[in-house]
Amino acid sequence: MIPGSFEYFAPTSLNEALDLLKTHGDDAKVLAGGHSLIPTMKLRLAEPAVIIDITRIGDLRGVSEPDGKLVIGALTTHYELESSALVQQKVPILSQTAAAIGDVQVRNKGTIGGSLVHADPAADWPATILALDADLKVAGPDGERVIKATDFFQELYTTALEPEEILTEIHVSIPAANTKGVYLKQYQAASGFALTGVAVLLTRSGDTCQKVAVGVNGVADVAYRATGVESELAGKTLSAENIAAAAEKAADGVDAMEDIHASPAYRANLAKVYAQRAIAQLAS
Ligand SMILES: Cc1cc2nc3c(=O)[nH]c(=O)nc-3n(C[C@H](O)[C@H](O)[C@H](O)COP(=O)(O)OP(=O)(O)OC[C@H]3O[C@@H](n4cnc5c(N)ncnc54)[C@H](O)[C@@H]3O)c2cc1C
Structure with a gap:
């Protein structure tokens, strides 16, 4: 139950994180809440030589409401989505889904972005993100692109995200009153x-x-x-x-x-x- 050794980086900007991913390629893994990656490493199912801890990139956290939609930073925790008054009011199914995840410790650390990228078939977020027709914004060495939720989940633990890309935001249209x-x-x-x-x-x-x-x-x-x-x-x-x-x-x-x-x-x-x-x- 002890992971293999790895080099650890904690970038404070998205560009720095993307540069590190480009430099270390397949040897690197992004760390968000760590509630799926760390257990996987402890079981030696993943043995990344480099960990890029993105949790100090403040721009990737929080929820805002521009132009009739919610923009959710990938690092927003399950608990933040469960307890946000804005989310509860505008898209309550998001708060409800977050509340169904694990226990309070898991919800305090785990992030929506980490869950979506991990793509565990038993995870809660994917069903809701698919039903909401969300757009997933990702950043990579060639800039940004948007992936539709319906194109994102591809196979067991596999998404449309490229190895050198980071999921940055989830965009959800606010449903009409009916x-x-x-x-x-x-x-x-x-x-x-x-x-x-x-x-x-x-x-x-x-x-x-x-x-x-x-x-x-x-x-x-x-x-x-x-x-x-x-x-x-x-x-x-x-x-x-x-x-x-x-x-x-x-x-x-x-x-x-x-x-x-x-x-x-x-x-x-x-x-x-x-x-x-x-x-x-x-x-x-
Ligand atoms: C005891 C326990 C109970 C749980 N119960 C549930 C449950 O009931 N329902 C549920 O849905 N989940 C559950 N989980 C999983 C939990 O929700 C995790 O938090 C989640 O699956 C992964 O999010 P994370 O932020 O911890 O990601 P991490 O573990 O840090 O990362 C997971 C994967 O995503 C990659 N990654 C993370 N963020 C990004 C990003 N922004 N861009 C690119 N790649 C990224 C990492 O490299 C890694 O491959 C449970 C976990 C535990 C330990």
Whole structure:
């Protein structure tokens, strides 16, 4: 349980961090909250020769509200998102998702950026970030670019981020007044991670579903948008029957995972159950 030795850098600016990443390439790992990287290093599943601790880069932390959206710095902790009055008021599903993560120690140290880049299939953020259609801003040696959440999560623990890039901001449009969201999860009993988590953003006009966005984690080796549910319910009355029929499609076309915690069939069923519960809660 002791990590291998490594060289440690603590840059105070993004440019300094990017220069260090460029210099050390594949030998280097960025350190944010350390709540996924350090355990991985202790188990020797990762043995970086260089650690670039980005936590002293103040520009990467905090939440602001320019032009009808929330801009969330990658280093913003789960607890900051859980407790921010601005976030609770403008995009409450973000605070709700943060509150579902681990325990208070984990939430005080872990960051939204670290969780998204780590791309653990059982992590909570990806489902919500997908349902919100967030944009992820990254910086690298060639400047900045924006990656859509739907393009970001690629495979198990793999994202569209290049090795020399740093995730800097998450941009979330503030939903209209007739759009409400909820994140529900089945807690894995021992770890508290999501056995399955479902995030839903429902836009309604009276009793009709104008649009629904559904993000799912914990089922497949990568979080996904349940597009079958979305197309089935759009334009329909939010009746119990229509919601149940749409939720049945929550794992359509998905290769569900098998591990010591659950069978593929159980995970796929959880996705349907939680999609139904989440949409019904928003429709009620
Ligand atoms: C006991 C325990 C319980 C937990 N329970 C849950 C849970 O219920 N739900 C849940 O979702 N998570 C849970 N976690 C994980 C936790 O949320 C982590 O904080 C999170 O997964 C990683 O964030 P971090 O800031 O700690 O990142 P780190 O561990 O520092 O980094 C993780 C990875 O991301 C990279 N990285 C970090 N930031 C950036 C960046 N800005 N740009 C580029 N690369 C970056 C690192 O190089 C590393 O590869 C738990 C962790 C522990 C230890």
